[in-house]
Amino acid sequence: MKLAYVGLPCQLQALRKLQMFSSEIGQSWMNQVELTIGLFCRENWAYTCLRALVEDDYGIKLSEVDKFDIKKGKMLLYRNGEVLLGIPLHETKPYVRAACEVCLDFSAELADLSVGAVGSPPKYSTVIVRTRRGMELLREAESSGYVEVRHISEVKPGTRLVVKLTNEKREENLKEAEQRAKHGYPARHIQSMGERELTGILEGAKGRSFADLERHVVEAGMCVACGTCVAVAGEHLEMVEERPRLREGASGEGEALEKAYLACPRTSLPTMLMAERLFSEEGEVKSDSLGKYIDVFAVRATEKAKLSRWQDGGAVTALLLQALSSGRIDAAITAMRDRDWKPRAVAARSEEELRQTGGTLYCYVTNMPLLKEVASR
Ligand SMILES: Cc1cc2nc3c(=O)[nH]c(=O)nc-3n(C[C@H](O)[C@H](O)[C@H](O)COP(=O)(O)OP(=O)(O)OC[C@H]3O[C@@H](n4cnc5c(N)ncnc54)[C@H](O)[C@@H]3O)c2cc1C
Numbered sequence: 001m002k003l004a005y006v007g008l009p010c011q012l013q014a015l016r017k018l019q020m021f022s023s024e025i026g027q028s029w030m031n032q033v034e035l036t037i038g039l040f041c042r043e044n045w046a047y048t049c050l051r052a053l054v055e056d057d058y059g060i061k062l063s064e065v066d067k068f069d070i071k072k073g074k075m076l077l078y079r080n081g082e083v084l085l086g087i088p089l090h091e092t093k094p095y096v097r098a099a100c101e102v103c104l105d106f107s108a109e110l111a112d113l114s115v116g117a118v119g120s121p122p123k124y125s126t127v128i129v130r131t132r133r134g135m136e137l138l139r140e141a142e143s144s145g146y147v148e149v150r151h152i153s154e155v156k157p158g159t160r161l162v163v164k165l166t167n168e169k170r171e172e173n174l175k176e177a178e179q180r181a182k183h184g185y186p187a188r189h190i191q192s193m194g195e196r197e198l199t200g201i202l203e204g205a206k207g208r209s210f211a212d213l214e215r216h217v218v219e220a221g222m223c224v225a226c227g228t229c230v231a232v233a234g235e236h237l238e239m240v241e242e243r244p245r246l247r248e249g250a251s252g253e254g255e256a257l258e259k260a261y262l263a264c265p266r267t268s269l270p271t272m273l274m275a276e277r278l279f280s281e282e283g284e285v286k287s288d289s290l291g292k293y294i295d296v297f298a299v300r301a302t303e304k305a306k307l308s309r310w311q312d313g314g315a316v317t318a319l320l321l322q323a324l325s326s327g328r329i330d331a332a333i334t335a336m337r338d339r340d341w342k343p344r345a346v347a348a349r350s351e352e353e354l355r356q357t358g359g360t361l362y363c364y365v366t367n368m369p370l371l372k373e374v375a376s377r
Contacts, residue, residue: 009105036189038108040116098221125313189269
């Protein structure tokens with residue numbers, strides 16, 4: 001099965017780490033991902049927190065909202081195209097996931113294609129093409145007439161805003177990580193980013209138990225809820241309220257939990273080696289604050305893509321439609337919501353299913369266990 005995977009920067013980190021350590025973990029399902037699309041992300045909110053903020057603090061039922069967006073320092077809630085409510089972002093800060101405050105990746109640097117709003121004019125998505133397979137897909141989608149593509153230099157404001165947000169996120173979150181280290185909660189993923197050898201990371205995971213994972217990641221406010229540990233050691237672990245927990249009767253120790261510790265993107269994250277591996281066959285790529293990439297474009301879906309819902313330019317959905325219709329992928333792991341905006345991971349296998357997945361959910365969607373399930377069938 002050939003799969004596409006859509007996720008936030010931290011989810012791309014989890015996937016790439018899994019792919020890097022797949023032989024040590026002894027599992028290969030993660031290698032069925034042929035295409036990755038990362039979404040720009042400054043931060044996100046747990047569903048229960050978002051619901052408390054909107055419904056309890058502002059008295060608006062989530063079922064009345066048909067779109068969320070973030071613009072000019074506000075979280076905007078829309079109904080029938082009109083702004084229903086604008087919540088100043090500083091008011092949402094107490095609800096932001098603790099793990100977002102120690103994440104250094106804004107533009108999903110380990111994806112084939114990274115997509116966000118910032119950088120492009122309204123109704124376009126900014127697409128950072130990082131790999132050749134990403135570029136091929138974009139050009140194919142353009143030739144099929146699913147997307148309209150303009151070089152980022154032809155539009156305003158352009159990449160300088162993406163660079164600004166990238167640098168701001170990095171600087172603020174490095175400071176937070178320093179503070180946490182002072183209080184005895186080191187950000188192990190940041191400490192290991194420049195690691196040149198994998199031996200230290202493998203040694204560091206030896207003999208680790210679920211209690212270590214809880215102490216180093218969950219209790220330290222580093223857990224991103226990707227569900228990687230649960231995907232790797234599902235017979236021992238389960239996700240409960242966006243946190244990994246031991247299943248009833250599981251001992252919390254043993255080889256499977258050692259592998260879950262190794263796989264977690266927050267126990268270590270050798271991003272330099274991960275990027276080297278990813279881009280080793282890409283030839284000439286640019287390398288700056290946006291990470292490694294080939295080029296940047298402003299992209300929007302055309303009427304031919306027949307999208308029913310989308311967030312910015314509909315680029316993600318249109319590119320996935322192209323990948324599915326050309327046989328490049330059999331399904332895409334992405335996200336959907338119910339009428340109360342409760343998110344869930346989905347595997348879209350048809351063009352119709354894909355069209356249902358468009359739009360941004362500002363809540364985290366645990367998707368690694370679903371990826372494993374679909375890839376293992
Ligand atoms: C939590 C979050 C924070 C973001 N923050 C920023 C930001 O600060 N600046 C910025 O420029 N852009 C940000 N984005 C990205 C932006 O909101 C759009 O998702 C992006 O521009 C793509 O728009 P589109 O119209 O091309 O995609 P669409 O065609 O609408 O497709 C969006 C795709 O993303 C998937 N998706 C939506 N939500 C999630 C989720 N939570 N987890 C996994 N997949 C999901 C959908 O299922 C769909 O496949 C953020 C996105 C998310 C989810």
